[in-house]
Amino acid sequence: MNFQELQxxxxxxxxxxxxSRDEKxxxxxxxxxxxxxxxxxxxxxxxxxESKTLHLGPYVxxxxxxxxxxxxxxxxxQVAESNSNFVVPDVAAQDNYIACSFTVKSEIVVPLFVNGINIGQIDIDSHVLDPFTVEDERFLEFVNTEIAKLF
Structure with a gap:
């Protein structure tokens, strides 16, 4: 299924x-x-x-x-501080990377804004090197714009 079909x-x-919001x-x-x-x-x-920390929410x-x-x-x-998308084509090449699993090869993180404030982010790991494109970024920005309606 492509991104246009998923929207x-x-x-x-x-x-x-x-x-509930968490169920959504x-x-x-x-x-x-x-x-x-x-x-x-x-x-x-x-x-x-206040504590300058991120807390895990729903995930699969x-x-x-x-x-x-x-x-x-x-x-x-880093996204919590920069307020910008961060695409990592190869996590092994990143100095400030928290390893979750040896199977993770790449990552994309897109901030979630509500009323101009970065309240969180969607985080996606891939077992493939360099799979994320500008289309992934635009789609995940769309996802977060929809999710922002829940807050």
């Missing part, structure tokens, strides 16, 4: 009334994980600006020990 499905999940986020993780071949771990981290994929990440640490922590 209305994301919108439909966000609009589903009987689901979990459903979006599941949708992306099942329908984009190079998305092997899909999850959300949410910011606590291998369990992770990284449930709390300090701002500035790893790819996710």
């Amino acid at each position: 209305p499905k994301v919108t439909a999940i966000v609009a589903t009334t009987p689901l 986020l979990q459903a979006i993780c599941q949708l992306l994980n099942e329908n984009v071949a190079h998305y092997n771990w899909v999850g959300f981290y949410f910011a606590n600006h 994929g291998a369990p992770t020990d990284h449930t709390v990440i300090p701002f500035g640490k790893g790819i996710c922590g």
